[in-house]
Amino acid sequence: MSDPLAAGPEFPQAARAALGxxxxxxxxAHVTHSxxxxxxxxxxxxxxWEALREAGRAIKAExxxxxxxxxxxxxxxxxxxxxxxHWARDGEECNRIVGGLIAARGATEVVKAKxxxxxxxxxxxxxxxxxVHAWETDLAQLIVQLSGDTPSHIxxxxxxxxxxQIRDLFRAELPGAGPELSDDPGALAEAARVHxxxxxxxxxxxxxxxxxxxxxxxxxxxxxSEGNARMCTTLPEVLITVMGIEKVIPAWHDLEVYxxxxxxxxxxxxxxxxxTLWTGVDPADGPREFHLVLLDNGRSAALADEVGRQAxxxxxxxxxxxxxxxxxxxxxHAYGSTYPGPIxxxxxxxxxxxRAGATLPYASSLCGAxxxxxxxxxxxxxxxxxxxxxxxxxGAHGEPGERVAMSALARMFDHPRTYAAAQxxxxxxxxxxxxxxxxxxxxxxxxxxxxxxxGGGDAGRDLPPPQPSFREWWxxxxx
Amino acid sequence: xxxxxxxxxxxxHERAAPVSDARAExxxxxxxxxxxxxxxxxxVEIPREYGRGGSLDRGALVELLxxxxxxxxxxAEPVAVADVGRGVRDACDRLGIGRxxxxxxxxxxxxxxxxxxxxxxxxxxxxxxxxxxxxxxRPAAALDAVDGVLTxxxxxxxxxxxxxxxxRPxxxxxxxxxxxxxxxxxxxxxxxxxxxxxxxxxxxERVLAEGAPVTFVSGSSATSDIELERVEGVHGPRRLLVxxxx
Numbered sequence: 001m002s003d004p005l006a007a008g009p010e011f012p013q014a015a016r017a018a019l020g021x022x023x024x025x026x027x028x029a030h031v032t033h034s035x036x037x038x039x040x041x042x043x044x045x046x047x048x049w050e051a052l053r054e055a056g057r058a059i060k061a062e063x064x065x066x067x068x069x070x071x072x073x074x075x076x077x078x079x080x081x082x083x084x085x086h087w088a089r090d091g092e093e094c095n096r097i098v099g100g101l102i103a104a105r106g107a108t109e110v111v112k113a114k115x116x117x118x119x120x121x122x123x124x125x126x127x128x129x130x131x132v133h134a135w136e137t138d139l140a141q142l143i144v145q146l147s148g149d150t151p152s153h154i155x156x157x158x159x160x161x162x163x164x165q166i167r168d169l170f171r172a173e174l175p176g177a178g179p180e181l182s183d184d185p186g187a188l189a190e191a192a193r194v195h196x197x198x199x200x201x202x203x204x205x206x207x208x209x210x211x212x213x214x215x216x217x218x219x220x221x222x223x224x225s226e227g228n229a230r231m232c233t234t235l236p237e238v239l240i241t242v243m244g245i246e247k248v249i250p251a252w253h254d255l256e257v258y259x260x261x262x263x264x265x266x267x268x269x270x271x272x273x274x275x276t277l278w279t280g281v282d283p284a285d286g287p288r289e290f291h292l293v294l295l296d297n298g299r300s301a302a303l304a305d306e307v308g309r310q311a312x313x314x315x316x317x318x319x320x321x322x323x324x325x326x327x328x329x330x331x332x333h334a335y336g337s338t339y340p341g342p343i344x345x346x347x348x349x350x351x352x353x354x355r356a357g358a359t360l361p362y363a364s365s366l367c368g369a370x371x372x373x374x375x376x377x378x379x380x381x382x383x384x385x386x387x388x389x390x391x392x393x394x395g396a397h398g399e400p401g402e403r404v405a406m407s408a409l410a411r412m413f414d415h416p417r418t419y420a421a422a423q424x425x426x427x428x429x430x431x432x433x434x435x436x437x438x439x440x441x442x443x444x445x446x447x448x449x450x451x452x453x454x455g456g457g458d459a460g461r462d463l464p465p466p467q468p469s470f471r472e473w474w475x476x477x478x479x
Numbered sequence: 480x481x482x483x484x485x486x487x488x489x490x491x492h493e494r495a496a497p498v499s500d501a502r503a504e505x506x507x508x509x510x511x512x513x514x515x516x517x518x519x520x521x522x523v524e525i526p527r528e529y530g531r532g533g534s535l536d537r538g539a540l541v542e543l544l545x546x547x548x549x550x551x552x553x554x555a556e557p558v559a560v561a562d563v564g565r566g567v568r569d570a571c572d573r574l575g576i577g578r579x580x581x582x583x584x585x586x587x588x589x590x591x592x593x594x595x596x597x598x599x600x601x602x603x604x605x606x607x608x609x610x611x612x613x614x615x616x617r618p619a620a621a622l623d624a625v626d627g628v629l630t631x632x633x634x635x636x637x638x639x640x641x642x643x644x645x646x647r648p649x650x651x652x653x654x655x656x657x658x659x660x661x662x663x664x665x666x667x668x669x670x671x672x673x674x675x676x677x678x679x680x681x682x683x684e685r686v687l688a689e690g691a692p693v694t695f696v697s698g699s700s701a702t703s704d705i706e707l708e709r710v711e712g713v714h715g716p717r718r719l720l721v722x723x724x725x
Contacts, residue, residue, distance in 0.1 A: 031707050051529040058525045065516045065523070068509045081690045087501040139713060140704035156704055163705055185705040189713050196714065201620045217686050219693075227657065227700040227715025234653045235619050245505065252683045256676035257529070259695075270547065271639035271697035274715060276653075279690035285652040286692060296505045304512035 004122050004338045005298075005348055006356030007150065011363045014334035015326075024160050028331050031159045032322045038268030039319055039373070045270070046260070055257045057377040060313035063250055064303060070215045070248045071294060077218030081280020083290040091121025094295050098123060098207065098240055099130045101291055105238055107132065107205045111196075113222065113229035114138035115209025116154065116316060117244050120338040120351075121297060123207070134207065135199050137228035139192050146173040152332035152340065154318035155266055160331055163188065196228065206236035206287070210243035211315065212258055213292070216251045219279045220292065223262060223272045230276050239287040245294050246303075246312040258315060261375035265317035298351035307386040308350045313376045314343050320370035320380060326363055335360060342370035346383040354387075354394060361387040420471055531680075533638070533673020540637045540671040541723050547640030551698025552711055553719040555640075560724045563665055564593020567629060570720050571609040574661045576627035579611040582655060584648020585631055589665050619654045627661035627718075633685075635666045635721075636678045639697055642666060642721060643678055645685060646692040653692055662716040664696070668725020 008014055018024060043049050063070055075085045088094035102110060110127070112118070112134050124134040124145070136145040140158040144151050147169050151157030158166070167183040170191055177191045208229060212221040220241055222229045233239055249258070255277075263272040281290050303309050321327045321341030332340030337348040337357055345364060348357035361384045370380040535543065541557055548555035558566040568591040571579055581590060591609050611629070631649030632642045642664050644650040656662050672678050685691040700715030711717060 027706070034707060048529040051526070055525060055527050055529055058523065062523045062525060065513065067513070068506045071506070071509075087505050089501045089504055093501060137714075138704070139702050143704070156707065158704060159707070166705055185708045186710050188705055189702055189710045193713055197623070200714070201623065217683075218690075219686055225700070226702045226713040228713070230653070230657050230694070231714055234657060245509075252686060253676070253679055256531075256679040257527075259679070260529075260675050267703070269697070270550075271636075271641050271695065273551070273696070273698050273701050275695035277686070277693040277695075279686055279692065282646065282690060282692050285646045286654075294505070296508065300505065300508035300512050303509060306515055309512075 002122075003352075003356065004120055004150075005352055006336065008333070008336040011330075011334055011336065011357075011359045014336055015330040015363070018330045018334045021331075023162065024331050025329065027159055027162060028328055031153070031156060032324075032328045035155075035268055035322045039265060039322065042264040042268040042270065046264070052257055052260055053375055053377050056261050056315075056375055057313065059249060059254050059257060060376055061310070063248060064246070064309055064312055067245065067248070067303065070250055071245055073215035073250075074213055074218065074248050075294075077215060078213075078280060078290075078292050079218075081218040083218065083280040083292055086291060086293045088293055088295045088297070090297050091123075091295070092126075094121050094242060094293055094297070095123055095126035097293055098242065099127055099132065101238070101240055102127070102132050102205050103130065105205060107203075107238075109133045109135060109199075109203060110205040110207050110240075111135050111137050111199050111203040111232050111236065112141075113206070113208040113224070113232040114141050114157075115207070115242060116338055117209045117242050117295060118207065119151065121242075121295070123242070135196070135203070137196050137199070137232060138224075139189060139226060139228075142192055142196070143169065146170070150333065151338075153321060154316055154332075154340070155321075160333070196231075200228075200231040200235050203236050205238045205240065206232035208233050208239065208241050210241050210247050210292075211262065212255065213243055213248050214250075214252050214255065215248050217279055219252065219277050221255065221259075221275060221277050223259075223275045225267065225273045227274055230274050233276055233278060234286050237287055238289045238291070240291045240293065242293045242295060245296055245299050262315050262317055265315075265319040265373065265375040298353065301353045302347070302350035305350060305386075305390075308346065308383050310378050311343065311346045311350050311383060313378050314347065315376060317375055319373040319375065323369040323373050325365060325367060325369070330363075335363070342380045342384075343378070346378075346380055346387060349387055349391070354391060358391050361385075361391060420469075424469075424472065529676070530674055531676045533677065535637070535673050537668050537671070537725065540673060541668050541725055543637040543673070544635055544640060544666070544671055544721075545723055547637065548698065548719075548721050549640075551640055551701075552709075553640075553698040553721065555721040555723065557723045557725065560667075563589045563722060563724050564591065566722050567663055567665075568592040568609070570663050570722070571627065574627060574663075574718055574720065576609050576661055576663075578624075578626045579609045579663075580622070580625045580628045580655065580659065581611055581613050582628065582630040582649050582651030583613055584650075585629060585665075586649075589629065589631075591629075614651055614655055616652070619658050622654055622658035625659045627663060628655050628659050628716075629663045629665070630656055631665050631667075632670060633693075634670045634672060634678055634681055635723075636675055636695075637671050637673050639675060641678070641695050641697040643682065644694045644696065645682065646694075647685070647689075653694060656694070656696070657715055660712075660716055661718040661720075662696075663720045663722065665722045665724055668723060671723075 086097050136142050143158040152160045163183040170177040210220045263269045327341040335344045339347045345360040366381045545555040630651045633645035635642045699719040700713045702713045703709050
């Protein structure tokens with residue numbers, strides 16, 4: 001099975017393809033700009049926003065410093081509340097645990113609430129291989145699943161599809177959706193409601209992720225809009241929750257910080273429609289069995305990076321995606337990982353110990369907008385620069401193109417005659433390109449490093465063809 | 480590291496031995512990763528300089544709650560304590576609720592029309608009233624046939640337009656406010672807090688002591704998944720009406 005943290009081509013190649021997709025760019029511009037403006041308004045409404053951000057940062061930083069103790073406390077409190085805690089070193093082990101729990105109950109289908117963590121480990125595919133069908137129940141996840149696609153945005157995973165595409169998909173793939181189905185979003189949501197309601201009422205096993213898990217009380221929190229997560233966590237007899245080990249928070253009252261930071265940063269609402277907080281098993285209400293799987297899958301490797309560990313503070317709000325000038329143009333798929341955008345550019349290489357996403361720390365102009373909006377103040381630009389250093393030092397690059405190019409340039413700057421000759425030569429050779437308004441995608445010889453991608457290949461920077469140099473112009477035009 | 484497992488096997492057997500190994504290994508990796516953090520490292524004090532409480536009086540809280548719920552395109556209206564039953568009956572008419580299920584613990588005076596003690600709707604011959612009965616714990620599939628539900632709440636947060644349910648009377652079990660399509664929720668004015676930290680503080684004891692399941696409801700179910708266009712009502716109740724009594 002392919003690794004969802006390392007899916008598809010490297011960013012530079014994927015970004016080039018995405019930039020050529022006009023529909024995608026229109027959808028992205030619309031979504032990022034409208035959420036951006038709404039978020040700013042929702043945040044401006046709270047006079048103590050900065051104090052909340054600082055508390056949000058400090059709680060996460062403190063949690064990470066004693067992560068082992070908080071996880072042991074969480075295990076104790078969940079167990080005391082009637083839940084069962086499992087530990088999974090990697091995605092494969094997690095999928096095996098979840099698959100085993102489902103098989104032991106004889107179920108062949110499960111309903112799933114949206115969970116990036118289960119995306120990250122390819123749970124659906126692993127269950128399918130065991131003969132269990134996992135029904136995605138979030139509307140966007142359903143769209144993505146029916147089209148055999150992958151999510152492109154943390155918050156609105158199907159934002160790369162427009163209503164006509166979704167109507168056609170539902171007509172072809174959604175059980176019960178007829179040829180008369182219109183492309184009105186209300187009608188499309190209704191079709192999904194009818195289809196999923198039957199599943200909710202029949203499924204015996206539900207699967208969810210977790211936004212937060214409180215060590216003090218054993219409470220798991222899931223925030224959502226549609227109600228599908230409430231269905232998945234309330235109606236089936238058995239509930240299995242998969243959470244990354246970094247989602248633990250120490251105390252119940254820490255929720256008062258994150259339940260303010262997350263909705264305003266994510267959907268730009270004062271509060272999301274539904275937040276479900278459950279504590280183990282309640283004999284009179286909801287599932288009779290609750291299993292919590294604590295997943296490492298690279299998080300301990302990320303924790304070992306003293307600068308990078310703050311990436312584990314992320315509460316998956318997606319505000320950084322919506323303000324990022326790179327994301328706005330390339331979309332989520334170009335990042336080739338479950339985690340796109342600025343946070344993905346640091347999280348993916350950290351979770352994989354640089355085995356995947358080595359080009360991602362370069363997928364940024366370091367403009368700092370992501371840091372400004374981050375509700376837990378993750379210094380993404382600092383981690384990006386730090387990871388660029390690690391990528392170079394640890395040789396995750398195939399070719400040290402940029403270093404070679406820079407030293408070649410240094411030689412030329414030291415020898416003015418060579419420099420002038422090189423400029424004239426470049427202007428001469430590129431004249432045909434200028435006339436056709438083209439750009440240079442590949443420089444020859446030692447200069448190739450400038451246009452090549454950090455990992456090698458030809459899709460790094462484009463270069464406008466050089467105009468006649470100032471020196472040349474001065475020589476011709478001086479009085 | 481992990482030996483191949485048969486595709487389908489007993490879940491209990493499958494997780495027996497490797498689990499403790501995984502637990503020890505993960506905790507070991509974490510401790511190794513935190514080598515830079517001193518063993519006796521003092522806990523860092525968390526700066527909590529954000530607002531913990533509100534300053535509005537009761538009248539202002541009612542006003543703010545109603546305004547904020549309406550912002551979500553849900554319905555909210557203030558109502559005099561004596562008029563709750565009438566308000567519920569009017570709401571049933573307006574929302575087209577013929578069969579209403581009522582959470583245990585909801586005062587009789589809140590029932591449609593403010594049914595008094597011993598009142599039996601089938602004998603009353605009052606056709607204007609919806610047929611109301613107390614939740615009997617029927618299966619979720621049967622809840623799907625119910626038109627609407629009537630509940631109270633644990634508390635409400637004015638600033639965010641949120642009603643909080645705790646799975647106990649008079650909120651009802653979670654499925655009750657999830658499966659039926661219309662939810663009428665009565666909030667008493669004295670249950671309203673202004674800010675989120677006040678609500679979290681008030682809920683702590685019942686979560687810690689009883690493991691009460693808590694649900695925050697802020698407006699009706701919604702999605703913006705298709706071209707970011709908001710659609711009210713996907714899986715939860717499509718209509719939410721909050722009556723604020725005070």
